[in-house]
Amino acid sequence: MKLGIRLGRMRMKNPTMLASGILCNGSLLKRAAVEGGAGAVVTKSLTREVREGYPTPVVVGVDCGVINAVGLANQGFASYLSEDLPLAKEGRVPVIVSVAAGRVEEFEEICVRAEEAGADAVELNLSCPHVEGHGMEVGADPAAVSRIVKDLAGVMKIPVHVKLGLSDRMIESAVAAEAAGAEAVVAINTIRAMAIDVDARRPVLTNVYGGLSGPAIHPIALRCVFELYRELSIPVIGCGGVSDWRTALDFLMAGASAVQVGSALAVRGIGIFREIEEGIRRYLVKNKFSSVKEVIGIAHGVKR
Amino acid sequence: MLPENSGRQGGGVEGALSYSDFRFRPARIKKVVAESPKVKSFYLEVREGELPRPGQFYMVWLPGHEEVPMSASDAGADFIRITVSREGETTAQFHRLRRGDSLFLRGPFGNGFSLEGKSFLLVSGGYGAAPLIFAAKEISRAGGRCTYLSGAKNRSELLFLGELRRLGVEPLVATEDGSAGHRGLVTDLVDAVLPRGKYQRVLTCGPELMMYEVVKRAVGRGIKVQASLERYMKCGFGLCGSCVLDPVGLRVCCDGPVFDGELLLKTDFGKRRREASGAGVSL
Ligand SMILES: Cc1cc2nc3c(=O)[nH]c(=O)nc-3n(C[C@H](O)[C@H](O)[C@H](O)COP(=O)(O)OP(=O)(O)OC[C@H]3O[C@@H](n4cnc5c(N)ncnc54)[C@H](O)[C@@H]3O)c2cc1C
Ligand SMILES: Cc1cc2nc3c(=O)[nH]c(=O)nc-3n(C[C@H](O)[C@H](O)[C@H](O)COP(=O)(O)O)c2cc1C
Ligand code: FES
Numbered sequence: 001m002k003l004g005i006r007l008g009r010m011r012m013k014n015p016t017m018l019a020s021g022i023l024c025n026g027s028l029l030k031r032a033a034v035e036g037g038a039g040a041v042v043t044k045s046l047t048r049e050v051r052e053g054y055p056t057p058v059v060v061g062v063d064c065g066v067i068n069a070v071g072l073a074n075q076g077f078a079s080y081l082s083e084d085l086p087l088a089k090e091g092r093v094p095v096i097v098s099v100a101a102g103r104v105e106e107f108e109e110i111c112v113r114a115e116e117a118g119a120d121a122v123e124l125n126l127s128c129p130h131v132e133g134h135g136m137e138v139g140a141d142p143a144a145v146s147r148i149v150k151d152l153a154g155v156m157k158i159p160v161h162v163k164l165g166l167s168d169r170m171i172e173s174a175v176a177a178e179a180a181g182a183e184a185v186v187a188i189n190t191i192r193a194m195a196i197d198v199d200a201r202r203p204v205l206t207n208v209y210g211g212l213s214g215p216a217i218h219p220i221a222l223r224c225v226f227e228l229y230r231e232l233s234i235p236v237i238g239c240g241g242v243s244d245w246r247t248a249l250d251f252l253m254a255g256a257s258a259v260q261v262g263s264a265l266a267v268r269g270i271g272i273f274r275e276i277e278e279g280i281r282r283y284l285v286k287n288k289f290s291s292v293k294e295v296i297g298i299a300h301g302v303k304r
Numbered sequence: 305m306l307p308e309n310s311g312r313q314g315g316g317v318e319g320a321l322s323y324s325d326f327r328f329r330p331a332r333i334k335k336v337v338a339e340s341p342k343v344k345s346f347y348l349e350v351r352e353g354e355l356p357r358p359g360q361f362y363m364v365w366l367p368g369h370e371e372v373p374m375s376a377s378d379a380g381a382d383f384i385r386i387t388v389s390r391e392g393e394t395t396a397q398f399h400r401l402r403r404g405d406s407l408f409l410r411g412p413f414g415n416g417f418s419l420e421g422k423s424f425l426l427v428s429g430g431y432g433a434a435p436l437i438f439a440a441k442e443i444s445r446a447g448g449r450c451t452y453l454s455g456a457k458n459r460s461e462l463l464f465l466g467e468l469r470r471l472g473v474e475p476l477v478a479t480e481d482g483s484a485g486h487r488g489l490v491t492d493l494v495d496a497v498l499p500r501g502k503y504q505r506v507l508t509c510g511p512e513l514m515m516y517e518v519v520k521r522a523v524g525r526g527i528k529v530q531a532s533l534e535r536y537m538k539c540g541f542g543l544c545g546s547c548v549l550d551p552v553g554l555r556v557c558c559d560g561p562v563f564d565g566e567l568l569l570k571t572d573f574g575k576r577r578r579e580a581s582g583a584g585v586s587l
Contacts, residue, residue, distance in 0.1 A: 060410070066543065
């Protein structure tokens, strides 16, 4: 059984994607595709300027996941697009360039250049929980989301995806993004959190606050996807705590057309994409489905 | 594509990992030893039975300062040792610590050297001696033979000579200023001994350009060689991609830090590395 899906205008050989900020660099994105079997890969969020990121510690484990405050570290979009994107594209799956910016013009500059450099789509990171002025506030403001997406949809030929974080206004922002021309919504980013070491008696992350990812956030992300599916007609991409085929499949059943995988790579390895694909395939065969599309949104009970 | 002795992450070679394996735990300093004017060893109290392999490393954090990777340079029933060269801000802070203070560890991470075989050539430069003294110890314990080549700027920076002799290994030394042993580079010694000895494996750790020369020479002679690499590390467990070797896409923290020479020659080893931002710089 083939697990191919369509995500708006984008075709994927299976519904698994590498999440933004994980593995990051071109050669590792290629490896996630070739060796790991990911159906698409997302770059780390690129910014206009070079960003060193925060001083270490920036990534630590907790009971049920990971907290990170990498601080949008990246070499700047120009250098990434010329040096890393070509390598990533050697993986022969869609490469989606994630973009973080403070202003509309910045988004536009980076997105247009990403398109010229051969990106298959852009993903606007409107949800970084640990860098001020670079996401979370924007994603929680439907009017701002609408402005940015409208501007980009007007100039871009490749699809514009919007990545939203957990906020009271996530649904409104997603609806605004769809109305403005977004072709998919990714939900969710990490959730603002922190870790304190009781022996050190201080916060573990240098930045104090970071974003929580991994199994701890999966039920929350699942709820977000379920709600978004009801409100949107563009595809939803589920992200948060996918650790195996079950946590990928429940996302699909909640209404996601594809899932992104991040933290689980640390415990399951790069092969997790193929494991998920195989697990879903076995499930579909066993339960006599004829394609993966049939389970998307099935938990809502009614066919859309 | 992965080296045979790939690390714990990346497919659960040693069984499943859990997220709590990536959190810090305190390790009290039992003893501090000045190894040279620039280098100190810290003997750390750790949970019983924790035995890193030679070549594995820890992410070491001093609260209030940064977290940096450090190789295990020895380990016993109730301690591990790290050997820290004062290179900048964080390592200078480490050097101020005394017995009774604590460091915070995550790990051990990475794969370690594969130590099958009977005759080894170990080539160390500077604080690259840290994982190699540990390897020498394991090799001796297992009844193997090794030749140990040690290079440093000057006599006072040569590390672990006494410890090697106690293992029955007579180190051959090279110093850049000629204050001990051969005046020149440790690679000169490699040129001298490599054709003569019947080495099954060469292990090397030190400045990257030195390792590059060692690897080229060994590969050229068809001898298996492993090098322990350094790249900028943020997570230490394979998630962030910061420590990548392009264009193969190897992560030093979990696919390494020890790699086979032949594989390394397909990468930017010896040529280019990435900084904390991910920007590439040539070596
Ligand atoms: C796998 C591995 C094992 C190592 N083992 C040892 C060891 O046994 N003994 C030892 O003395 N040193 C070891 N190092 C090097 C050690 O981590 C650096 O010297 C240390 O980070 C310097 O920090 P600093 O703040 O004192 O100096 P800085 O002035 O900040 O940096 C000096 C150098 O260290 C590098 N560095 C800084 N932070 C990091 C980081 N997070 N990850 C990687 N490199 C970094 C910088 O890029 C620079 O080249 C190891 C490095 C790696 C990657
Ligand atoms: C180390 C790390 C770096 C990340 N960097 C980014 C980033 O640059 N841009 C972004 O949109 N999300 C970033 N994320 C968030 C992930 O893409 C993802 O939304 C989140 O981790 C939840 O998925 P998971 O539970 O599968 O990890 C990062 C996550 C981690 C753990
Ligand atoms: S330090 Fe190697 S992947 Fe993060």
